Amino acid sequence: xxxxxxxxxxxxxxxxxxxxxxxxxxxxxxxxxxxxxxxxxxxxxxxxxxxxxxxxxxxxxxxxxxxxxxxxxxxxxxxxxxxxxxxxxxxxxxxxxxxxxxxxxxxxxxxxxxxxxxxxxxxxxxxxxxxxxxxxxxxxxxxxxxxxxxxxxxxxxxxxxxxxxxxxxxxxxxxxxxxxxxxxxxxxxxxxxxxxxxxxxxxxxxxxxxxxxxxxxxxxxxxxxxxxxxxxxxxxxxxxxxxxxxxxxx
Numbered sequence: 001x002x003x004x005x006x007x008x009x010x011x012x013x014x015x016x017x018x019x020x021x022x023x024x025x026x027x028x029x030x031x032x033x034x035x036x037x038x039x040x041x042x043x044x045x046x047x048x049x050x051x052x053x054x055x056x057x058x059x060x061x062x063x064x065x066x067x068x069x070x071x072x073x074x075x076x077x078x079x080x081x082x083x084x085x086x087x088x089x090x091x092x093x094x095x096x097x098x099x100x101x102x103x104x105x106x107x108x109x110x111x112x113x114x115x116x117x118x119x120x121x122x123x124x125x126x127x128x129x130x131x132x133x134x135x136x137x138x139x140x141x142x143x144x145x146x147x148x149x150x151x152x153x154x155x156x157x158x159x160x161x162x163x164x165x166x167x168x169x170x171x172x173x174x175x176x177x178x179x180x181x182x183x184x185x186x187x188x189x190x191x192x193x194x195x196x197x198x199x200x201x202x203x204x205x206x207x208x209x210x211x212x213x214x215x216x217x218x219x220x221x222x223x224x225x226x227x228x229x230x231x232x233x234x235x236x237x238x239x240x241x242x243x244x245x246x247x248x249x250x
Contacts, residue, residue, distance in 0.1 A: 008154055011099035013076060015053045015106050022214075023107045024050065026073065027187040027204035029057035029132075029169025032082065033065045035089075036191035036198045040065060044190050044203055047218065047225045048072045055104075055206075057169035057187070058083060058132030066097050076102050080132040080169065101152050102130040103163070107208045126164045126208055126235055129153050134168035136177055136184055145179040157181075164237065165206065165213060174202045174217040176229065181237035185215050202228075208235070 017023040026048035033040055048054055051073045058080025060066060069075050077098045085091035092098065106126045131152060135143040145166070146157045155161040157180065165183045172195045174188030185204060188194075193201030200220040207214040212234045218225040 008152065009079075009100040010153060011076065011102040013102065013104055015074070015076075015104050017052050017107070022207045022209035023052050025106075025206040025208075026051040026054040027057070027167055027185060027206055028054065028069075028190060029167075029187050030059045030080070030172050030189035030192060031056070031061065031065060032059055032189070032191055033062055035061055040068070041190060041200060041220055043200070043220045043224055045069070045072055047203060047220075051205075053104075055102075055128075055130050055167050057130055057167050059169060060092070060098070061089065063092055063095050063098070066095070070097075076104060076130060078102060078130045078132045078169070100131075103153055103155065104128045104130070106165075126213060127155070127162065128165040128167065128206070129155070129163040130167045132168065133170040134166060134184060134186075136168075136175060136179070136186070138179065145182055145184060149182070164233075164235070165215075167204075167206070172201075174204065174229070176215055176217065176231050178231075178233060183213065183215060183231070183233050187217060190220055 031040055049072055053074045054069050056077035058078040059082040060077055061082055066075050075097050079098050079100050082089055083092040106128050134148060138144045149155045149157055149163050155163050163182055167185050172189040172192050175186045177184045187204030188202035190201040190203050191198055203218050205216045212232050214232045216227050217229040219228050
């Protein structure tokens with residue numbers, strides 16, 4: 001039993017690298033701007049320079065922040081509870097960059113090129129989702145990643161619609177878990193890490209290369225950012241190796 005149907009506002013897009021090498025995505029969530037501080041830390045913009053896209057997992061608050069991030073790379077954002085007007089906040093106006101959830105086709109045929117002088121083969125395609133709230137650890141039988149992919153994304157696990165990666169937020173705690181065949185990534189919050197007072201927090205990155213998917217969590221510092229956790233999975237979930245060990249919460 002998967003529960004009653006939930007109305008879905010799902011955005012769909014394809015993201016491909018426009019240069020040789022892996023597809024690189026910047027991950028951020030729970031910015032709470034200008035509630036946390038007047039402007040997002042400049043270290044975030046510097047860290048995302050060179051990314052092919054930026055994925056924001058919700059609780060953006062002021063949409064002009066997306067305008068600023070879009071000066072660095074295209075932005076795809078999930079709608080958080082704070083963006084809905086929760087807690088007396090102003091409800092965000094409709095924006096084509098913001099949906100309840102997103103399904104992104106990463107790499108693959110959209111950017112395919114043969115190996116040769118131009119560089120190595122492009123990575124195979126991966127389906128990724130963006131959502132604000134995802135219950136990790138799961139609470140079966142209803143609060144599971146499989147149920148969320150069905151009810152909130154309309155994507156059936158175990159089929160060609162299945163999501164290999166889900167980027168989420170809400171908890172402000174960075175975390176990486178392999179749930180079944182889905183890598184679930186929470187980049188934490190750059191402004192309210194672990195729901196503490198305003199301070200330098202965390203962001204993340206997702207890279208898609210020919211060998212697989214590489215995810216990382218980075219701590220913002222006064223000088224920039226430092227990687228604090230990394231995990232990798234094969235693009236094909238049928239591959240024998242599974243390099244992700246215990247949940248990486250940092």
